[in-house]
Amino acid sequence: RTVYVNGEYLPETEAKVSIFDRGFLFADAVYEVTSVLDGKLIDFDGHAVRLQRSLDELEMASPCSKEDLLEVHRKLVELNGIDEGLIYLQVTRGSDGDRDFVFPSEDTPPSLVLFTQNKPGLADSPAAKKGAKVISIEDIRWGRRDIKTVQLLYPSMGKMMAKKAGCDDAWLVEDGYVTEGTSNNAYFVKNGTIVTRPLSNDILHGITRKAVLRMAQEAQMKIEERLFTIEEAQGADEAFTTSASAFVMPVIEIDGVQLGDGTPGPIARRLREIYLEESR
Ligand code: PDD
Secondary structure (H helix, E strand, C coil), rough: EEEECCCCCEEEEHHCCCCCHHHHCCCCEEEEEEEECCEEECCCCHHHHHHHHHHHCCCCCCCHHHHHHHHHHHHHHHHCCCEEEEEEEEEECCCCCCCCCCCCCCCCCCCEEEEECCCCCCCCHHHHHHHHHEEEECCCCCCCCCEEEEECCCHHHHHHHHHCCCCCEEEEEECCEEEECCCCEEEECCCEEEEEEECCCCCCCHHHHHHHHHHHHCCCCEEECCCCCHHHHHHCCCCCEEEEEEEEEEEEEEEECCCCCCCCCCHHHHHHHHHHHCCC
């Protein structure tokens, strides 16, 4: 793989970041994951805008312009021959060569790293045909989940708890209400109405969420943005999640309770189709 580090395209084995980098020492870094279908970037603009918002919220300097970022994305897709896959981008606050809780001086350059992940068959995924089983776990993450930071230890542990329980993913619950999935936004459908949690600092403002809700609206589907519990979702006709890495993923089971007939529901399947069609 050819990767990008601070202005250079290098073989992945030669790419290096300092051990003092604050992304490494403090998780002082933000990221984006953009999908690639037919060699084309999906919703690059949305990801670039959210990246800038994450940077602003953390008072972190932008490593380069949006145009330069687009150029790096395109070049990596080309150099690595990606037809279907993902591009991971990370900006860290960099380092002034020591470990200090206080941010380094403002002229310390941020660090920018990008790499591709080749995922042939991402759109035509067997996992999406089968649907995902989820467990629920307490949401003990920090309170600024709208900022896309690399503090992913708990989501990663949640995924492992799901695997150990023979499931695919976990939905996070705070004060009795579902916030989102470990790495996706969460929805259920009851009597034709799509229900999902409204945007706030409690969840990531998914780029796929925005696109899918717009498409659902255009398809005359009913949408309610409100809080919901696991029990309510368990009593739903169907459920699904959205993310750049899995698009629309049907959910067929929540904490051992099967939804509908235990296969992906019609609205989730339809939205996945519309999303893939419109994104291509
Ligand atoms: N995760 N919520 C969380 C906590 C996420 O980490 C993500 C994305 C989403 C969906 O956002 P979007 O539609 O913009 O991808 C919601 C990425 C894919 C990841 O960490 O790999």
